[in-house]
Amino acid sequence: MPLHWDRSNPEFHDDDDSEGANEVDEEVNVHSGVLKVELAANKVHGRYSRLVLFTGLGLAAYIYSLDNQTTSSYLPFAASDLGDHSLISSIQTAQSIILACGKPVIAKFADISSRGTAYVVVLLFHVTGYLTIASAQSIDAIAAGVVLFAIGYTGLQLLMQILIADITTLEWRGLINGLLALPFIVNSFIGPNIATVILETVGWRWGYGMFVILVPLCLSPLIITLLWTEWKAKQQLQRGSGSSWAIETTTNLESLLERARVLVEELDLLGLALITACIALILLPLTLSGKVNGGWSNPSMIILIVLGCIFLPVCGIWDLRYAKYPVIPPRFFGNRSVIIVSIIGAFDFGSYFLTSVYLYSFTIVVKPWSLLYATYFSQIQSMVLTIFAILAGVIMRYTHRYRALLIIGLCVRLVGVALMIRSRGANGSDAELVWTQVLQGLGGGFAASCSQVGAQASVPHVDLAMATAVILLVTEVGASVGGSVAGAIWTNKMPKKLAQYLPDISETDRAALFSSITDVTKYERGTYIREGVILAYSDVMKNLLVLASIISVFPIFLAMFLPNWYLGDTQNAVDDRTEDNNDEEDQVHDLGRRGRGQFDDQNRGGYAPLVRDERDVVATG
Numbered sequence: 001m002p003l004h005w006d007r008s009n010p011e012f013h014d015d016d017d018s019e020g021a022n023e024v025d026e027e028v029n030v031h032s033g034v035l036k037v038e039l040a041a042n043k044v045h046g047r048y049s050r051l052v053l054f055t056g057l058g059l060a061a062y063i064y065s066l067d068n069q070t071t072s073s074y075l076p077f078a079a080s081d082l083g084d085h086s087l088i089s090s091i092q093t094a095q096s097i098i099l100a101c102g103k104p105v106i107a108k109f110a111d112i113s114s115r116g117t118a119y120v121v122v123l124l125f126h127v128t129g130y131l132t133i134a135s136a137q138s139i140d141a142i143a144a145g146v147v148l149f150a151i152g153y154t155g156l157q158l159l160m161q162i163l164i165a166d167i168t169t170l171e172w173r174g175l176i177n178g179l180l181a182l183p184f185i186v187n188s189f190i191g192p193n194i195a196t197v198i199l200e201t202v203g204w205r206w207g208y209g210m211f212v213i214l215v216p217l218c219l220s221p222l223i224i225t226l227l228w229t230e231w232k233a234k235q236q237l238q239r240g241s242g243s244s245w246a247i248e249t250t251t252n253l254e255s256l257l258e259r260a261r262v263l264v265e266e267l268d269l270l271g272l273a274l275i276t277a278c279i280a281l282i283l284l285p286l287t288l289s290g291k292v293n294g295g296w297s298n299p300s301m302i303i304l305i306v307l308g309c310i311f312l313p314v315c316g317i318w319d320l321r322y323a324k325y326p327v328i329p330p331r332f333f334g335n336r337s338v339i340i341v342s343i344i345g346a347f348d349f350g351s352y353f354l355t356s357v358y359l360y361s362f363t364i365v366v367k368p369w370s371l372l373y374a375t376y377f378s379q380i381q382s383m384v385l386t387i388f389a390i391l392a393g394v395i396m397r398y399t400h401r402y403r404a405l406l407i408i409g410l411c412v413r414l415v416g417v418a419l420m421i422r423s424r425g426a427n428g429s430d431a432e433l434v435w436t437q438v439l440q441g442l443g444g445g446f447a448a449s450c451s452q453v454g455a456q457a458s459v460p461h462v463d464l465a466m467a468t469a470v471i472l473l474v475t476e477v478g479a480s481v482g483g484s485v486a487g488a489i490w491t492n493k494m495p496k497k498l499a500q501y502l503p504d505i506s507e508t509d510r511a512a513l514f515s516s517i518t519d520v521t522k523y524e525r526g527t528y529i530r531e532g533v534i535l536a537y538s539d540v541m542k543n544l545l546v547l548a549s550i551i552s553v554f555p556i557f558l559a560m561f562l563p564n565w566y567l568g569d570t571q572n573a574v575d576d577r578t579e580d581n582n583d584e585e586d587q588v589h590d591l592g593r594r595g596r597g598q599f600d601d602q603n604r605g606g607y608a609p610l611v612r613d614e615r616d617v618v619a620t621g
Contacts (some may be wrong), residue, residue, distance in 0.1 A: 049225055053167070056222025057160065057180060063218040064156055065183035067211055069191025074204040075146075081204070082139045091143050097283050098150040100476035101276040104327050106155045107162065107469035111462075112266045115163055116226030122159065123219055126152025127212050134209040156219075158472065162465045163226075165456050170567035171400060173456070174449040175393025181386045188379040271327040274315045281308030283477065286484035296488065328470060329463065337458030340562050341451045342471045344555040346478025348410075348447060352440075353482030354548040355417060356381075358490055361517050362541055366534050367430070368525055380434060384441025385448065392449040396567055402450040402457075403564040409446025410559055414552040416440035421545045424538055447555070457565040457573040464572070482551075489543055497536035502529060 110118035129149025136142045168176050198207040285301040292298050319326035332338050363374045396402055416439030423432040459467045498510045512519045523530040565573040
């Protein structure tokens, strides 16, 4: 039975409706980017412009993937050439924090400006970052370039997901998301080969420099199409609502100071700063704990965590009581889908990073495989994930449901992780070990596709960008926690296990074996030292896998409490308006009314308040 609103039944109404509607009305009033993309997606795009748009998305997805698969190999060589290889970890720490914290900022900007404008801004950061790295004469310049690039990179990642959700209906969204991930399969093999050729010939500077040209070139069709259709949408909005009303929230009569004040208010810069500080203070010790003297016994680690926890309630108080347009709308905390999907993502990525951080090192040491086969093995999970994300999209297209598929995916992923406990040893079957990665990829593909579509179904279009950013932010935090815990376990357990299995060698030799897999591979399999290291690796990997298996159980139970939204021919499952509304004039006037915050009972469903509980919704599970 399709999900629908039943507003005629008084028992389905509560006092929170008016409050939630007012919140959404105020958000719509400033989110001109959402108004533009709605009309552009539905009325401005013709067949040709839609073709160009999707071609542009395909090019953007490909270059994003190729960038990811090649430039990650260059940083160690760049840092080494500039004389400070040891600072790589600090640079990567800063990058990971920006990748997490930048998402809400970019989502907010895309909402109050436009998707096309946001693409231009993040592209400028991306290109400037790579130019800075390519021309760097010091490690400090490398660090500055990485920070700028990270802003652009996380922006491109987020905006692509937002744009896909903007222009697709729920029944097609999972499939389109999966198809646009296909380049990762191709570039898993092409990227490393390109990186090798670049490093052996023209050098790492040209490795970064080539993307200064390629990224803008590949993004140009997408950005030009977005800017053109948004301009056309703005013209229609102005014609439909009268020339006196424009989509901007300020007029030419206002002073520059007033414009600045309005922009600061709409962006909620203080709220963004508080959230960024909070997340950074929490992530810093998680990413640095294995790299500073004393690890978690270092007082600075605890101080940073405490400060981050102190900022959490400060963020909440500001958003709830003082911010006119809060970064994270308070109504999100009453949205079961967003909350549960965020927690599922955190647990899932935490489990993944627990097993993956040392997986490549594990296969090099434990298995008698060449470097090429070890590299192929490390790519299996991501390739299978992409394939089954596409299959999940096809299934959702025809079943119009997501929850059962999500639960199946999480269960299959748990089986894959748990099976590694048995197959991790040197005598474990190669086929069984490969199957563990296939199962994790299969389950991960189902879970990733279904959870994202399910969460996006639960929010009106005005909340789409920020909801997506919040989910990705929480997921990044889960990934950082998982990686940090893996590092802490490895650092704490491995020296003890090496001492247990190799008591006859010196502590200096054991330290060298702990620090470098290259030193380990110097010893042939079957020798006393190599077999002792294999036993140590197997024991520590078991600890990581047991913990990852336990963590993987929680998302399964959480998924059972998700609303089973009907994935139909709509942008989301909580708006009354469908994507195939053919009355252009009515839609232009309706968007104009909503832009001025003037709702009546008939049009209020266009941006219905988020569901506080499922009394307002009739859905089948």
